[in-house]
Amino acid sequence: MYRIVRGLFFLLDAEKAHYRAMDLFKLLCSVPFIHYFIRKLFYINDSQNATELFGLTFRNQVGLAAGFDKNALYLRELETLGFGFIEIGTVTPEPQGGNEKPRLFRLPEDQALINRMGFNNDGVAVVAERLKAWGLKRTSSPAAKRRLLIGGNIGKNKTTPNDQAFKDYEICFRA
Numbered sequence: 001m002y003r004i005v006r007g008l009f010f011l012l013d014a015e016k017a018h019y020r021a022m023d024l025f026k027l028l029c030s031v032p033f034i035h036y037f038i039r040k041l042f043y044i045n046d047s048q049n050a051t052e053l054f055g056l057t058f059r060n061q062v063g064l065a066a067g068f069d070k071n072a073l074y075l076r077e078l079e080t081l082g083f084g085f086i087e088i089g090t091v092t093p094e095p096q097g098g099n100e101k102p103r104l105f106r107l108p109e110d111q112a113l114i115n116r117m118g119f120n121n122d123g124v125a126v127v128a129e130r131l132k133a134w135g136l137k138r139t140s141s142p143a144a145k146r147r148l149l150i151g152g153n154i155g156k157n158k159t160t161p162n163d164q165a166f167k168d169y170e171i172c173f174r175a
Helices: 002-009 012-028 032-042 076-082 124-139 142-146 162-174
Strands: 051-053 056-058 087-092 104-107 112-115 151-156
Touching: 002 124, 012 032, 012 076, 012 104, 032 142, 076 124, 087 124, 124 151, 151 162
Parallel strands: 087 151
Antiparallel strands: 051 056, 104 112
């Protein structure tokens, strides 16, 4: 089954395949019994795996770096897969489209990708609202104790001159 699904996704360019796969996973996770089954397979809620660092308690030591969920669109789904923490972004003050497509390239023989995305994102205001909405859902849930830690990668807009970049970082940091 995996080979068939993988083969279908490899018919798409790498960037489209990423979003289609995550959208499909989001759809699957919206079905309660499927979400429950996936969570049982991957979610780890064992205090022996917890790590405390910088005053934060990480549920486990497996995290996901920035770039995978740039716009905080798949937080619930990534938590379902058992990540202890994720980093969203890179987020810039204003939305931007990133580099021209194609900008994500497969190297199948190396089992690797080349990423030249260029900080494509929905902008800090939109992403901050998504994070607030997700946080509100989480605090009203009995699962709040199992909170997924989220870090944010921030950047400057492409059109911002380098000598003014600090302003973009400040805007993102405050948001």
